[in-house]
Amino acid sequence: MVMVRIDAENVIVEFIKDQVNAAGASGAVLGLSGGLDSATVAFLAARALGPERVFALLMPVAGATPPEDLDDAREVGSILGIETKEIEISKILDGYSQVLPMAEASPVVAGNLKARVRMTILYWHANLLNRLVLGTGNKTEIMLGYSTKFGDAAADILPIVGLYKDEVRDLARRLGVPEQIIEKAPTAGLWPGQTDEGELGISYDDANAILRGMEARMSRRDLAAEFGSGKVGLIERRVEGGRHKREPAPTPDL
Known part of the structure; x- marks a missing residue:
């Protein structure tokens, strides 16, 4: 079992506090989906800033957001005592x-639009309340490019981006995140039945292990011997294909 470093909670809490205070912001805003990552960030933010300075938005889509996810998001808000607001975004998408020509859009294209609509709502409230937007992406997702550019990848600070998915799960247990949230299948909730691992084509356990091997500069031969060349190739393609999401937009040398 992978365990996050013992001081991770304190490091992230101080990071959130320092960043919000340095910006002269009155607090933080985040999207609360009912999933592991956003719940973990909410717990960390409430500890860093106090619940009165954390504002969470629940942004379901009719027919796509599972009712249990909405219930879990509400439970997190209730446990932490943070202010929450629910905005059903179907009318915005209908607009x-x-x-x-939405009929021409693939599920991924339509899903990316949902993520970007949520981003605009987060930033509207952040501007209105003089707060920073907390991103909820983890290291596994960011390295694999598994995020929507200018959607869920848009944030003022990224508190858990240094943690692989399994480390987020370990930290969540330490923080007291409800167990049903920790154990549920990860999903971005972009269309009915969508799951992260189904869309990625690989389990998070394998993805984490291969990414750690690459980070430790294991040879491709050794990685392929342990995980199979197909899985290693999949991760390599995703890491390279998502590079543009991790780096600033290229500019010419003038």
Whole structure:
């Protein structure tokens, strides 16, 4: 079992506190999906800033967001005593369908639009309340490019981006995140039945292990011997294909 470093909680809590205070912000805003990552960030933010300075938005989509996810998000808000607001975004998406040919969009394209709509709502409230947006992406997702550019990848600070998915799970248990949230299948909730591992084509356990091997500069031959060349190749393609999401937009030398 992988365990996060013992001081991770304190390091992240101080990071959130320092970043919010340095920006002169009154607090933080985050999207609360009912999943592991956002719940963990909410727990960390409440400890760092106090619940009165944390504002969470629940942004379900009718017919796509599982009711249990919404219930779990509400439970996190209740446990922490933070202010929450629910905004059902179907009407906003319907507005886009009036001007965009949504029938031509693949599930990924339509899902990315949902993520970007949520981003605009987060930043509207952050601007209104003079707060910073907390991102909820973890290291596994960021390295694999498993995020929507200018959607869920958009944030002012990224508290858990230094933790692989299994480390987030370990930290969540230490923080007291409800067990049903920790154990549920990860999903971005972008379309009915969607799961992270189904979309990625690999389990988080294997992805974490291969990424750690790459980070430790294991040879490709050794990685392939342990995990299979197909899985290693999949991770390599995702890491390279998602590079543009991790780096600033390229500019010419002038």
